[in-house]
Amino acid sequence: MVRMGLRSLLVLALLALVLSLVVPYAAAAPAKKQVKIITPHWEGIRYEYKLAFEKWYREKYGEEVEVVFEAPGGTGVCVRVIEDWFSKHEESNWDILWGGGVDPFLRLKEKGLLTKFSPEEDPEWAEMLSKVPKDIAGIPMYDPEYYWFGTALSGFGIIYNKAVLKAEGLPEPKTWEDLAKPELMGWVASADPRRSGSTHMCYEIILQAYGWEKGWEIITLIGANVKDFPEHSSAIPEMVATGEAAYGLAIDFYAWAQIAKVGAEKIGYVMPEGLTVINPDSIAILKNPPNPELAKIFVKFVMSKAGQKLWMLPAGKYPDGPQKYTLGRMCVLPELYDELKDRSIVPVNPFEVKSVLEYDPAKGGKRWSVVNDLFGALIIDTHDELVAAWKAIQEAKGKVPDDVLAKAYKELVKVPVSEEEALALAEKWGDQAFRNEKISEWRQFAKAKYQNARKIIAEALGRAEQAKLMQTIAIAVVAIVAIAAVAFFLIRKRKTR
Numbered sequence: 304m305v306r307m308g309l310r311s312l313l314v315l316a317l318l319a320l321v322l323s324l325v326v327p328y329a330a331a332a333p334a335k336k337q338v339k340i341i342t343p344h345w346e347g348i349r350y351e352y353k354l355a356f357e358k359w360y361r362e363k364y365g366e367e368v369e370v371v372f373e374a375p376g377g378t379g380v381c382v383r384v385i386e387d388w389f390s391k392h393e394e395s396n397w398d399i400l401w402g403g404g405v406d407p408f409l410r411l412k413e414k415g416l417l418t419k420f421s422p423e424e425d426p427e428w429a430e431m432l433s434k435v436p437k438d439i440a441g442i443p444m445y446d447p448e449y450y451w452f453g454t455a456l457s458g459f460g461i462i463y464n465k466a467v468l469k470a471e472g473l474p475e476p477k478t479w480e481d482l483a484k485p486e487l488m489g490w491v492a493s494a495d496p497r498r499s500g501s502t503h504m505c506y507e508i509i510l511q512a513y514g515w516e517k518g519w520e521i522i523t524l525i526g527a528n529v530k531d532f533p534e535h536s537s538a539i540p541e542m543v544a545t546g547e548a549a550y551g552l553a554i555d556f557y558a559w560a561q562i563a564k565v566g567a568e569k570i571g572y573v574m575p576e577g578l579t580v581i582n583p584d585s586i587a588i589l590k591n592p593p594n595p596e597l598a599k600i601f602v603k604f605v606m607s608k609a610g611q612k613l614w615m616l617p618a619g620k621y622p623d624g625p626q627k628y629t630l631g632r633m634c635v636l637p638e639l640y641d642e643l644k645d646r647s648i649v650p651v652n653p654f655e656v657k658s659v660l661e662y663d664p665a666k667g668g669k670r671w672s673v674v675n676d677l678f679g680a681l682i683i684d685t686h687d688e689l690v691a692a693w694k695a696i697q698e699a700k701g702k703v704p705d706d707v708l709a710k711a712y713k714e715l716v717k718v719p720v721s722e723e724e725a726l727a728l729a730e731k732w733g734d735q736a737f738r739n740e741k742i743s744e745w746r747q748f749a750k751a752k753y754q755n756a757r758k759i760i761a762e763a764l765g766r767a768e769q770a771k772l773m774q775t776i777a778i779a780v781v782a783i784v785a786i787a788a789v790a791f792f793l794i795r796k797r798k799t800r
Contacts, residue, residue, distance in 0.1 A: 376498055399589065418590055435452075450587060458582075458653070462558040462570065482550055511666070523689070523715065527693035540553055615643050615649050670729045712756075
């Protein structure tokens with residue numbers, strides 16, 4: 304027994320010695336390289352680009368790498384998370400921000416939160432950028448100072464359910480203004496633009512297409528026709544496809560995916576001619592990233608032909624395409640539209656689209672948060688009051704004079720700040736106390752104007768009812784007098800006999 308005990312102790316001692324020699328080397332083994340990306344992109348994009356980049360990197364560099372995505376929410380959420388982080392830290396928690404159009408990148412560049420990636424520092428990068436047009440319909444495809452780069456192109460429009468429209472006798476949409484028609488009340492779907500960058504873009508397009516005052520008038524009426532405001536824009540095409548809504552504000556690739564799923568005979572999609580834009584969906588390296596060199600390699604991969612093909616090809620059909628999810632987005636390389644024409648599932652070549660809106664991305668980027676918060680205060684936070692006022696105006700038609708309806712309507716669509724004032728406010732919007740004070744002020748403004756609109760209608764209806772009552776009384780008095788006169792005449796006539 305003693306012998307066995309000594310032998311066991313000897314084995315344990317040897318094992319401990321081996322472990323003491325091996326474990327330090329195991330612990331010291333280099334960790335897998337990581338590129339950390341914060342993004343509003345949906346699961347399919349994250350999955351396909353992680354899979355493709357890790358495979359591409361392994362084949363090119365002979366070592367493993369890991370793509371780590373963080374998706375806290377829509378574009379607005381990502382921007383707030385980044386700004387909040389940098390308010391407390393100098394070093395970034397992520398290497399890259401990817402997705403959300405152009406406007407948020409202009410905002411982050413202005414705040415000094417992006418890292419420049421110049422083609423002068425990398426000949427391969429210079430050659431890749433030379434194949435990307437500098438702009439599309441006046442909108443930059445990448446930052447002229449090389450702080451952000453468009454990785455895909457997106458159009459914005461209206462998705463609609465053809466069966467619902469036919470059954471309900473609703474009109475087929477052609478412009479944004481069509482969504483403001485009173486017969487569409489409760490039939491329109493929109494995500495919350497404070498959470499969704501693509502939905503925000505739809506409303507910013509409306510403001511630039513129609514002008515500030517008219518734009519807010521249309522936005523207010525669209526808001527009154529909206530049933531609910533889900534957080535994610537990806538929910539809108541599904542709501543339209545199921546018939547929960549007849550119309551929805553949608554970015555092109557979500558609409559095309561739904562059409563591919565249920566059929567073009569059931570679902571339609573229109574990008575209002577001359578009233579929309581084709582906008583780059585961008586990528587940028589953040590300030591002081593954890594792994595700047597790997598971040599540059601990832602950006603180059605996304606902008607390469609290998610990366611761009613993932614947008615255009617159907618899933619699971621080609622080795623150079625996505626494997627599980629069809630992404631269905633327009634790429635930024637004009638040459639691929641001809642090269643992939645027999646394999647691509649994207650129905651539009653954006654470089655051949657002629658009629659688009661002349662869009663000012665600098666203005667859109669500067670007032671991004673102001674427009675979101677103004678929309679929240681005037682439309683979402685006071686939605687019940689807005690709908691009640693819009694309904695009151697519609698129900699009063701034919702019952703009150705036209706000038707009264709016009710007065711109530713004017714009250715309904717009022718906006719508390721001019722375009723110039725909104726741009727000036729943007730300069731102070733980083734002051735949280737000031738921002739909260741303004742939002743509260745706008746909510747009170749919205750509640751008051753919707754209450755006033757209903758009051759104008761109610762008072763006019765009251766006057767109309769009173770006038771109707773007086774008219775009824777007058778008719779009754781005339782009738783009584785007439786009856787009395789006839790009776791008097793008959794009595795006199797009888798007496799004369």
